[in-house]
Amino acid sequence: MVHPRPDESLADFALGIASQLGAGYCEVRIESTTSNGFILKNGVPQIAGFDRLSGISVRFVVDNALGFMATNHLDRAKLKSQLGKAVKITCLTASRSEKISLADEKSVHADYSVKEKEPLSGMKPREKLSILLDAEKAVLDTKANVPSRYLSLSDFVREKLFMNSEGSVIRSRIPRTSFNYLITVAHGDKSCQRYQQYGASGGFEALNPDLPAIMRSEVLAADNNLRSGRLPPEGNVDLICAPNVVGIMVHESVGHPYEADRILGREAAQAGESFVTKEMLNTRIGSEAVNVSDDPTLPSSFGLYLYDDEGVQARKKRLISKGIITEFLHNRETAASLGIKSNAASRAASFEHEPIIRMSNTFMEPGSFSEEELIEGVKLGVYIKNFMEWNIDDRRLNQKYVGSEAYLIKNGRLTTPVFKPMIEIDTPRLYSSIDAVAKNLEFSAGTCGKGEPMQGIPVTMGGPSIRLRNIRLAKSIPNDQ
Amino acid sequence: MIERLLAMHAASMLKRTLLRMGADDVIVLVDETKALQLKFANNLFSAVQSWSSADLEVFASVKKRCVSTTLKMLSADAVKQCAASIIEFAEALPPNDDFFGIARGPFRYRNIPGIYDSRIxxxxxxxxxxxxxxxxxxxxxxxxxxxxxxxxxxxxxxxxxTSGGVKTAERxxxxxxxxxxxxxxxxxxxxxxxxxxxxxxxxxxxxxxxxxxxxxxxxPKQGEAGKYDVLFTPLAVANLLDYLGSAASAFSVEAGLSCLAGKINKQVASDKLTFYDDATYPGGFGATNFDHEGVPTRRNKIIDRGVLKTYLHNTSTAEKYKTATTANAGLISPEPFNLVVEPGEGLFDEMVASIKHGLIVTNLWYTRFNNYEKGDFSAIPRDALLLVEDGKVKHSLRNLRISDNLLRVIRNIKAVGNKPAQIKAWEVETPVISPAVLVSGVTVTRPQ
The missing domain is CATH 3.30.2290.10 (PmbA/TldD superfamily)
Incomplete structure (x- = not known):
């Protein structure tokens, strides 16, 4: 089915109507998205699906109040009618509205797309499903007891047209792929589960080509952990956290609390606020070894974009430099309130959502050590390769990470598996305990949730391995007993 | 109204076309929604958002190959192209051996009271x-x-x-x-x-x-780790019950996402807990007359005085489990619509008075499972978290985490309140109607 390219004249029409209705600023996004999805449950293909969706949204400032409307009716008369109603009710809130001002930006004309070496549209449904079937086979070939396997694969291409009343016109086309699994590995009465998401932008070449090897490794490690895993050592020990764990740490306790809308209270009733205040800029939060960035421009990344959903050119943000808080994540509204320029962190999950401040690819910058050197520097500790359970409070201070694949370190060497080591720590202590950072930078994909209505948005999170000194490891809670 | 008629016409044409092209089962759902949201923060409006959408969701099976899609363009050509794409997509797939067709109607529906108000x-x-x-x-x-x-x-x-003879609508x-x-x-x-x-x-x-x-x-003062009797208010307990409701789906049971697997007719909870999915609950925020196969919804007792009585089924999972559908079909998997805890006799103040050493948790968030099948999870109290000693609220606490097991939590329910509240929240996806619930011996941890 032919999918129409986002129509510039329709966006122009919406901008004109908004202006006639009194909007001082207006932006329009028109999107067309093509997607495919496949689910394999315990080796049986479940439902598969495809969608071709399109729609338009208009965001505007009228009487200093912020309004937004979205529809999948691309008919001009309906659009005009809905926009009229949206402006009217927004005006009614103006006397008790936050006075919206937006940081200045130059108008931009741009057109970019992410190249596909192996185009998503060129692969037949059966070939896509075979990716899942190959992963399933790799699991079964291990001969381990894996009573449930839930695998899914999706691909989607979003074509977007952004135009605003300041003259910006930005077209983009970003294809993405995503592979997810939840597996249960059992041994006797014990079991453990692993969930992981892989995602990238580009064609199918961007997805990790060796998913069967990844699955095999996951199952064998989990089986070994169930058979031979010991409880973590008592008291305070040193930790080596591998890239998968470092990624979730910096996403949860650096990226989120540095979102300026949370700092200013706009998400208080949803994702929460932040322990970080605007006064904490240029103050110490971690050791000299800690450098954390968010970079939407990383090629092939799941969180890639070159212009945000306010039309601001994307750039790398250095959130922590040598342990000092150096930058927050901003949109034009929060930037204006702090008297600075936006750093292009405004994203919407689709045309149906308002753009809000989001992460993209958030990671700890690599250091100069090898992972082996970090391990060699530990007399007694635990190496945590990946995790399953995690959470953090809504101000981003009190966090927990429970390791899945983990090993005891004795006298600088990895020894026996450790069963579910649990880190429960507050944010300043976490980042102050890091004394060395390796150079093995790796990323994991995720779908980050924020906003109301909820917006799940593609991100990556990563880092190299890091060493933390003097950390208390809690024992995991035993299963239902 | 015109869009609705167009969508209904397109739905009818799509069903006919798909059946003519070889589909065995067809479901077409038309959803037309208008919504408005006023967001406020720091005592001021921060955004006004409005939506208007019309979606036509389609499910079809061709020789046990199951495909779903969404159609936005309602012209005759678009319908024909959509049908052809579905058939082409299905033919490229292997069969789904877990699929056993959709419900055969027509059915009679009763009109659930209190789910539509023309004034809104x-x-x-x-x-x-x-x-x-x-x-x-x-x-x-x-x-x-x-x-x-x-x-x-x-x-x-x-x-x-549907191709099963269903043709019905609701507002x-x-x-x-x-x-x-x-x-x-x-x-x-x-x-x-x-x-x-x-x-x-x-x-x-x-x-x-x-x-x-x-x-x-x-x-608030820094709380201490330990075992506490915890009184969960409706908002707090709804967070856990949402997970328990999802765990009752037969799909979750097979996918490794349920701590209720293999426990039918077993005592899984305290006899104080009777837990329904009730899509017929008058005024229920998730109440609906029919599921996504068009089967009239009903009240399903998932847990009866602590005993697990059923999983939630669609026609296919019911056939696999040799039972009848519970009218919980979604297009992909059975889902709860409206979860309900049967009220007990506990007065809130009396439940507080019965606590020797405990907490009142008024909101819970970021619940994450270490092992869905075992039920091991942790979650973080948010907003007011109150320490109770000898039946009296002492002061508020901060910085604690509930780190326990969902089965153990429901088995340790000591009392269920008598005043239910309807909850739909940022982290409670399926609406829950529950009173406050008192649980003994909950494990609470704190950060280093």
Whole structure:
């Protein structure tokens, strides 16, 4: 089915109507998205699906109040009618509205797309499903007891047209792929589960080509952990956290609390606020070894974009430099309130959502050590390769990470598996305990949730391995007993 | 109305075309929704959002190959192209051996009361804005320094057409207020109103509750790890019950996402707990007349006085489990619609008075499972978290985490309150109607 390219004249029409209705600023996004999805449950293909969706949204400032409307009716008369109603009710809130001002930006004309070496549209449904079937086979070939396997694969291409009343016109086309699994590995009465998401932008070449090897490794490690895993050592020990764990740490306790809308209270009733205040800029939060960035421009990344959903050119943000808080994540509204320029962190999950401040690819910058050197520097500790359970409070201070694949370190060497080591720590202590950072930078994909209505948005999170000194490891809670 | 007629015509044409092209089963769902949201933060409006959409969702099976899609363009050509794409897509797939067809109708439906209010579909913008301005004035007058939240209003029209002889429609409405009041940076209370009719919508009650908890939350102290009796308010327990409801889906049982697997007819919870999925609950925020196969919905007792009685099924999972559908079909998997805990006899104040060493948890968030099958999880109390000693509230606490097991939590239910509240929250996806629930011996941890 032919999918129409986002129509510039329709966006122009919406901008004109908004202006006639009194909007001082207006932006329009028109999107067309093509997607495919496949689910394999315990080796049986479940439902598969495809969608071709399109729609338009208009965001505007009228009487200093912020309004937004979205529809999948691309008919001009309906659009005009809905926009009229949206402006009217927004005006009614103006006397008790936050006075919206937006940081200045130059108008931009741009057109970019992410190249596909192996185009998503060129692969037949059966070939896509075979990716899942190959992963399933790799699991079964291990001969381990894996009573449930839930695998899914999706691909989607979003074509977007952004135009605003300041003259910006930005077209983009970003294809993405995503592979997810939840597996249960059992041994006797014990079991453990692993969930992981892989995602990238580009064609199918961007997805990790060796998913069967990844699955095999996951199952064998989990089986070994169930058979031979010991409880973590008592008291305070040193930790080596591998890239998968470092990624979730910096996403949860650096990226989120540095979102300026949370700092200013706009998400208080949803994702929460932040322990970080605007006064904490240029103050110490971690050791000299800690450098954390968010970079939407990383090629092939799941969180890639070159212009945000306010039309601001994307750039790398250095959130922590040598342990000092150096930058927050901003949109034009929060930037204006702090008297600075936006750093292009405004994203919407689709045309149906308002753009809000989001992460993209958030990671700890690599250091100069090898992972082996970090391990060699530990007399007694635990190496945590990946995790399953995690959470953090809504101000981003009190966090927990429970390791899945983990090993005891004795006298600088990895020894026996450790069963579910649990880190429960507050944010300043976490980042102050890091004394060395390796150079093995790796990323994991995720779908980050924020906003109301909820917006799940593609991100990556990563880092190299890091060493933390003097950390208390809690024992995991035993299963239902 | 015109769009609706067009969509119904397209649905009918799509069904006919798919069957002619070789589909064995076809479901077409038409959903037309108009929604408005007023978002507020720090006592001010921060955004006004409105949506208008018409979706035509399609499911088809061809020789046990199952495909779903969404159609937006309703022309005859678009319908034909969509049908051809579905058939082409299906033919490229291997069969789904877990699929056993869809329900055969036609069925008779009863009209669930209290899920549509014409006054909501015609409500004036001034009145919607006044809901928020009145709520903010009230919260300030009661002592809140600031409040944040949303007010949502929506009206929907749904139509279903299946190859099983189903052709029916329903209208529904909803109005929702979420308000989080603050008396200090560290002192907040959250409360919600989820109603399908204006008659059932009492925003002032929620404002008062949010401010009440925010007052109690003042000057929190660092809590200590240990075992506590925990009184979960409806908002807090709804978070856990949402996971328990999902775990009852037969799909979750097979996917490794359920701690209820293999436990039918076993005692999984305290005999104080009787837990339903009831899509027929009058005024239920998730109540609906029919599931996604068009089967008339019903009240399903998932847990009866602690004994697990059933999983939630569609036609295919029911066939596999040699039982009847529970009318919980979604297009991909069975899902709960509207979870309900049968009220007990506990008065809230008496339940507090019965606690020797415990906590009142008024909100819970970021629940994550280490092992869905075993039920091991942790979750973080949010907003007012109150220490209770010898039956009296001492002071508020901060910085604690519930780190326990879902089966153990429901097995240790000591008392269920007598006053249910309807909860739909940012982290409670399926609406839950539950009173407060008292659980003994809950494991609580704190950070280093």
């Amino acid at each position: 579909s015609k409500i004036s913008p001034d009145r919607i804005v006044a809901f928020v301005t009145d709520a903010l004035k009230l919260s300030s007058s009661l002592g809140a320094s600031r409040a944040s939240g949303v007010l949502d209003v929506h009206s929907s029209s749904n139509f279903i057409l 529904s409405t909803g109005v929702y207020l979420s308000i989080r009041a603050f008396t200090d940076k560290d002192a907040s209370g959250h409360s919600l109103q989820a109603a399908r009719t204006l008659h059932d919508f009492r925003p002032a009650d929620s404002v008062k509750e949010a401010v009440h908890y925010a007052m109690l939350a003042a000057s």
